[in-house]
Amino acid sequence: MKASRDNDFVYQAVYRYLTLLIDEAGKGPPVRLPSLRQLAERLSVSISTVQYAYSLLEKEGRVYSIAKSGYYAQALHDMDSLDGSHDLLETVYVNARRPGMCVLSADDPASLQPLDSPLLMLERELLRQYPRQAPALVQPCGERELRTVLAARYTTSTANYWRADDVYIGADLRGVLEILISVLELRGATVVVESPCDWVILRLLEAAQVHVIELPLLGGGQVDPQRLESLLKHESVRLMLVSSALNMPCGSLRPLSNQQAIAHLLALHGTWVLENDCYSELHDGEGAQPLRDWLDPERLLVFSTFEKFIGAEAPFGFLLSRHWRHELQRHFLLRAFRLSPIRQKAIARLLGGGRLDQHLSVLRRMLKERRTPLIALLHDRLGDAVHVVEPEGGATVWVRSLRPVNMAQVFQRLLRQQIVVAPGELFSLQGLHRQNLRLSSLSHGERDLASVVGLLGDALRLAPAE
Structure with a gap:
């Protein structure tokens, strides 16, 4: 148990140990697990701690108990193998x-060090401070406090600024991107995408019947300016989807000279830019400059998600856009995202108070x-x-x-x-x-x-x- 993380409760370490035993049991016949006393002695913890860990696993359906016999690993339902699947x-x-x-x-970068505990602690404090909101007060585009903090975080100058009304919060990144595809009417339109590109984004564009032109990245994550110029000249490009700073899965930081060349070409042709900002917070160096700093904010949209750097308790996606306000609000209302306002306020406090940095x-x-x-x-x-x-x-x-x-x-x-x-x-x-x-x-x-x-x-x- 000494190997467990210092900030864990003891029962969490017991819980993890039991899940390993259950995984080892696999899909065979039920396997009897150690008794409360045996496990308490083995791990040098109290019997009540072991009992609590077992109770959690029982609620999850991973173990079951038999009176006067003990605890058993619940056999998992065997899923059909997809080894031969075409997908x-x-x-x-x-x-x-x-x-x-x-x-x-x-x-899943945040899995190494999720902010779940501070986030949930803030949420509990806020629940004591704020009364339960009436449904009429729920803001479909996101909690105002969070939108204000995000707008401030993305504002870098008097030219590159954002307002709370430019920020939209959705249940997850997929939902936000689906709305964006509808609002921009991308079905049948031509979109240039840097390649390799995240499979979630590619599948969404494919499902929406978007004409995707992939632009393979050069060494160092650079976009080929000559090839991009040729595409912008000879194709009716509605939009270019490009990473902010750190392009994934390559993991390269695009040089500033290449960013400036891309921005110049996009401005020359009046091309709209959709910036993927999901990974820019995860670069190793200091002060990596995002592509949006070189772009015209009037022809720019930015999307990201909290999940990559906060964890699974913050799955929300968000979008920044100065345009299509009426259409975006309408689509968010139609989606009727019912996002916890207190959870959003807690995320805002993490961002605004410096805890996230x-x-x-x-x-x-x-x-x-x-x-x-x-x-x-x-x-x-x-x-x-x-x-x-x-x-x-x-x-x-x-x-x-x-x-x-x-x-x-x-x-x-x-x-x-x-x-x-x-x-x-x-x-x-x-x-x-x-x-x-x-x-x-x-x-x-x-x-x-x-x-x-x-x-x-x-x-x-x-x-x-x-």
Whole structure:
């Protein structure tokens, strides 16, 4: 128990220990778990602490008790294997949630150091201060206090400023982007997207029948100015979707000279810009300048989510836009997002009081500490097999096979060894990045990272050429 985090309650460590035992039990016949007294002695905790951890697991349906017999691990319902599924993304998602899997593909930065406890503590304090709001007072575009704090956070000058009325809060990022696609009437329109691009965004654009033109990034996360200029001249581009500073999954910080060149071309052609700001808070360096600082704010929209840097208790997405106010308000009203106003106020206090910035400093350091051993192992064990793009922030590492291999067979081989990776083709609608993988060491479970990287190397070297 001494290995548990200092800020954990003891029952949380007991709970985690029990979940490991349950995961080991798998989908076989029910397995009897240690008794209250046995577990208390084994972990040097009180019987009441063990009992509380068991009660939580009973409520979740993961264990059940039999009088005068003890506690048993609840057998999980076996899901049909999706190894042969034609939907690669679905296969990744489902297998990543299976017990006992080593997930070498996770992109959940806040899981290392979530702000759940401070957030919920603030929420409890606010619940005592504020009376329960009547439904008529609920603001469909988001709580005013949070919108005001976000507007101030994004304002950098007298030209690049935002007001609370320019900010819209949604239940999650997907919902906000779906509204944006409807308001901008992007169905059938041409949108240029930097590639690789987040699969959630790509799937939403595909579902809305948007004509997506992918612009592959050059080394260092740079956009090719000549290729972009050609697209803007010869295509009816309605919008360009581009990352703010840190582009993911590559993890590169675009040089200022490249940002300025992009901004100049977009301004020259009067092109609207949709800036993905989900990862800009996770860069390693100080003062990375976002692309929006060089853009005309009158032709700019910015979206992001709190979940990447606060955690699962703050899943809200948000949008900044100076235009389409009536249409955006109408769509948010139609969606009728019922977001907890107190939770939003608590997030506003985290942002406005400086607590978030302190947290980000710690989170960036922890993410780098997790990435560094993975990168070292990739260079040491797989130096002859992959090229590693050295990331400048975030939770993941982007790698490319040095020889053309059948990456589908690499993926399936690793899956049979209970290892989940994210193939590069997920980050493109046009079949790009087939020789790439997005890797992460956030949640490899109890598996030794060196042995997992070794299995990845074996899979790459044994895979047939494509």
